[in-house]
Amino acid sequence: MAIKFTQKDVLWEEVIPGGNHWSGLIRRGTALRMTDLSGGANCSALLYNADEKLERYNMPDSLKAQHTAFLTTGSVCYSDMGRVICSIIGDSLGWHDTICGVTDSAMITAKYGETSFQTHRNEMYRSGKDGLLIELAKHGLGKRDLTATVNFFSKVSASEAGDLSFVNNHSIAGSHVDIRFDMDVLLVVSTAPHPLDIKTTYTPADVKLSAWHVGNAGRDDVCRNNCLQNSRGFINTERYYL
Numbered sequence: 001m002a003i004k005f006t007q008k009d010v011l012w013e014e015v016i017p018g019g020n021h022w023s024g025l026i027r028r029g030t031a032l033r034m035t036d037l038s039g040g041a042n043c044s045a046l047l048y049n050a051d052e053k054l055e056r057y058n059m060p061d062s063l064k065a066q067h068t069a070f071l072t073t074g075s076v077c078y079s080d081m082g083r084v085i086c087s088i089i090g091d092s093l094g095w096h097d098t099i100c101g102v103t104d105s106a107m108i109t110a111k112y113g114e115t116s117f118q119t120h121r122n123e124m125y126r127s128g129k130d131g132l133l134i135e136l137a138k139h140g141l142g143k144r145d146l147t148a149t150v151n152f153f154s155k156v157s158a159s160e161a162g163d164l165s166f167v168n169n170h171s172i173a174g175s176h177v178d179i180r181f182d183m184d185v186l187l188v189v190s191t192a193p194h195p196l197d198i199k200t201t202y203t204p205a206d207v208k209l210s211a212w213h214v215g216n217a218g219r220d221d222v223c224r225n226n227c228l229q230n231s232r233g234f235i236n237t238e239r240y241y242l
Contacts, residue, residue, distance in 0.1 A: 003031070003090035003178045009212040016043075016191050018204030021131030023138060023188040025050050026181045028241065031089065031214035034207055036153050039173040041205035042194040044102045044128045044149040046136075047077060047085050050184040053141060055079045059098055059148035065229040069158075071096045071150060074226035076182075076233060083237040084230070085185060087223035089214070090178030093171060097151040100164065102128025103195050112202040125202045131190035139186060152177055153207075154194040166196035180214055180223075182237050 011030070016022045018041070026032060034043055049055035058080040063069055065078060072094045076087040088096075108127045115124040129146070136145055153175060155167040181187075193204050217224050217234055224234045 003033075005031075005033075005212050011211045011213065013211070014209045016189065016207045016209065018191050018206050019126050019131075019193075019202065021126075021135050021188075021190045021192075022209070023135035023186065026185045026187050026211070028181055028184050029213060029215050030211055031178055031180045032187075033090075033176050033178050033210040034152055035176040035210065036171045036173060037206040037208055039171060039175075039205060040169070040199070040203075041153045041171055041175075041191065041207050042197065043152040043207045044132070044190045044192070044194075045152060046132060046147060046149055046188040047079075048141075048145075048186040048188075049079060049085070050186045053139070053145070053186060055081050055083075056145070056147055057085055057150070063098060065233070066227055070098055070155070074222050076223050076226075076230055077150065078233055079183070081236070082233060083240055084182045084223075084233040086179050086181045086183070087217065087221075088177060089180045089223065090176075092175050093153065093155075093177065095155040095170070096177065097154040097156045097194070098148070100151060100154075100156055100195050102132065102149055102151075102190060103192055104129045107195060108192075108202070111200065126192055128190040128192035128195075131192055132188055135188045135190075139188075151194055154197075156196060164196060166194060166198055168198055180217070182217060182234070183240070
């Protein structure tokens, strides 16, 4: 499903280089397109209620309520208060990982080799965890606020025995996902590689963010009507903003 918007609709754009990190306030009724600029991107995201950061994305509730293990068009992300924090209104891929989390520095060193800012400057290999912690600190948050991430652009399959396998080449250049923010949200992202990425060289792709105003979910919204629980989740969110 492709959402149409023109360049004149864009409120702002930002390119996050591969292996880097970003955070910002996204207002309710804003949509954000994430675009994989060269293929093979991973964008690990954390989401918090901007006004009360103790409320944040809850992975178990999001998956349980929607009877799924991954996110795509029609899916929503629930907060731990039962509210819809954001929803996916368009998606060219059909699968975004929710269960594998992010890399830490030990994983990055073991897989790609050791680097440091002192010798490599911005070319150092930064882990997803370190990037997220750097951004969280800007907003008075820290290690205890790290939760499960949504890993946009990444797909992981499970065998009958429960073994997880990274699906290589899932995201190609130009792949995108459109996320509507149904609350005022602090968004924190890292573009470091996925923990199960099979590449042995540290070459994470750049991700472009494009924001535009889309408004709040209507009664015929694809995410609201995806399942009965989503309908209740949107009611909870709307009552919060009365």
